[in-house]
Amino acid sequence: MNYIWLGIILISFIFGALTGRLNDVVNAIFSGAKSAIDVVIILAGIMTFWLGIMKIAEKSGIVNFISKLLQPIAKLLFPEIPKGDRAIGDIAMNFSANALGLSNAATPMGLKAMERLQELNKDKNSASNSMCMLLSMNTAGFQLIPATVIAILAANGAKNPTEIIIPTLIVTSCAFLCAITAARLCAKLCPPQKDSEVSE
Amino acid sequence: MLKSVIDIISLYTLPVIIMAILVWAVFKKIPVYETFIEGAKDGIKVCGNIIPYLVAIIVAISMLRASGFIEFLASHCSAILTAIHLPPDILPLTIVRSLSGSASLGVFTDIIQHNDVNSYSAKLAAIMLGSSETTFYVLAVYFGSVGIKKFRYAIFTGLFADIMGIAFAILVANFFFG
Known part of the structure; x- marks a missing residue:
């Protein structure tokens, strides 16, 4: 991440200077910082709401029930998570919310799962295999119905906006399978470096 | 119906x-x-944790977009693009969709308004956008919330899925609408 971040910033400055858009690049620092905070503010309200609802789901045993139900699949994808742990329930709810296109609900659920995975994680600075798997599932963005895209197509006068559903489903499933396969392979090929940094 | x-x-x-x-x-x-x-109660705390990560990534990506680098790539890769059946006007979307959600929506709307909304390009763009998630945003938010600084292979698997998604989108769009 160090190199990627540094690379993006260096390319931006150098390229901006070459094309005479350095001023725009500098302004982008301020506008980018502002839009990051805008994103956080939008997220804060909905996050607070869903964390509240999730607590109710947790206490009433729904999360645990889902954890037990999905134990066989979870064992395959998240072998490091203890059997029946509530992290599995959170992950399952995160995945379902994503699949249903409820990204507002999916993020708080995913973050709740991350919180639990961090408790299980040995090196608090470095991502665990389970975290990388959860992130791979989320970055692949599996979704049953791309409602936003259909809405934009429809708003712009597409004849048959829903015809993209099946092709999109095929693509998103394939990409998702690639992501989780890659994550499993990476977990085996590059095990976490043990205590390479100061452990807290 | x-x-x-x-x-x-x-x-x-x-x-x-x-x-x-x-x-x-x-x-x-x-x-x-x-x-x-x-x-x-935890809502604000979690959001507070995310702020530095999100500022780091969104500022860097805003700078990249402002520098014109993405358009530069798009205009200089058209030869490769035609070889893999990708209309050149789609390229900005293939790059932006991993970086910024709001920018992807903007680029997508731009594509369908500049081309015919029923064109092949519009459909391919729709499939690409509908099948993707903003990888860098997800990484920043999820890892940020628990203070993970070393992402290990999560960036690689995220980008790998994005690239495979683009490849599958081209294949599938060709099959259905080509």
Whole structure:
């Protein structure tokens, strides 16, 4: 991440200077910082709401029930998570919310799962295999119905906006399978470096 | 017909989920209001944790977009693009969709308005956008919330899925609409 971040910033400055858009690049620092905070503010309200609802789901045993139900699949994808742990329930709810296109609900659920995975994680600075798997599932963005895209197509006068559903489903499933396969392979090929940094 | 079914599903999923959770909790004699408050307390804390990560990534990506680098790539890769059956006007979307959600929506709207909304380009763009998630945003938010600084192979698997998604999108769009 160090190199990627540094690379993006260096390319931006150098390229901006070459094309005479350095001023725009500098302004982008301020506008980018502002839009990051805008994103956080939008997220804060909905996050607070869903964390509240999730607590109710947790206490009433729904999360645990889902954890037990999905134990066989979870064992395959998240072998490091203890059997029946509530992290599995959170992950399952995160995945379902994503699949249903409820990204507002999916993020708080995913973050709740991350919180639990961090408790299980040995090196608090470095991502665990389970975290990388959860992130791979989320970055692949599996979704049953791309409602936003259909809405934009429809708003712009597409004849048959829903015809993209099946092709999109095929693509998103394939990409998702690639992501989780890659994550499993990476977990085996590059095990976490043990205590390479100061452990807290 | 299908469109209205989807509208109904989109409208009802959220209310049904929230109702189900609440009704079950009441059945289990959980004090719903107090429990809600207990869980909701963490909302701001989690968001506070995310701020530095999100500022780092969004600032860097805004700078990259402002520098014109993405358009430069797009205009200089058209030869490769035609070879893999990718219309050149789609390229900005293939790059932006991993970086920024709002920018992707903007680029997508731009594509369908500059081309015909029923064109091959528009459909391919729709499939690409519908099948992707903003990888860098997800990484920043999820790892940021728990203070993970070393992402290990998560960046690689995220970008790998994005690239495979683009490849599959081209294949599938060719098959359905080519």
